[in-house]
Amino acid sequence: MTDSDDRPPSATDIDDTPTVSCERCGQEWDLAYELDDLGVGNQALEQFALDHQRHTGHFPDGIATWRVACRNCPETVERLSEDAARRWAETHARHTRHRLELRHASGDETTVIEEDG
Ligand SMILES: [Zn+2]
Ligand SMILES: [Zn+2]
Numbered sequence: 001m002t003d004s005d006d007r008p009p010s011a012t013d014i015d016d017t018p019t020v021s022c023e024r025c026g027q028e029w030d031l032a033y034e035l036d037d038l039g040v041g042n043q044a045l046e047q048f049a050l051d052h053q054r055h056t057g058h059f060p061d062g063i064a065t066w067r068v069a070c071r072n073c074p075e076t077v078e079r080l081s082e083d084a085a086r087r088w089a090e091t092h093a094r095h096t097r098h099r100l101e102l103r104h105a106s107g108d109e110t111t112v113i114e115e116d117g
Contacts, residue, residue: 020045021061046080065079065104066102073096
């Protein structure tokens with residue numbers, strides 16, 4: 001019934017604990033326990049971001065994603081890897097013959113993706 005994510009937001013005051021916040025959810029999490037579990041910082045963050053996206057449909061703040069926006073319809077997606085974003089765009093282009101724009105959140109460069117030929 002409720003989509004409860006029962007990870008408690010812990011209130012430790014350790015400065016070097018990586019934290020993630022989400023403006024849309026109005027929440028903040030620290031990833032200390034994930035780092036302990038996985039032993040890899042960046043991957044823990046990515047894993048958290050993916051989980052959050054799966055639960056809520058959006059990524060937390062500060063996650064630089066690859067974004068695909070279709071020029072012909074309202075479809076947009078965000079992916080952590082360029083490959084995944086590009087693959088989605090190419091599939092969409094092939095099925096719909098739409099043109100899409102691929103852009104990284106931290107960059108200005110836009111790649112246009114359209115069906116070959
Ligand atoms: Zn959120
Ligand atoms: Zn489209």
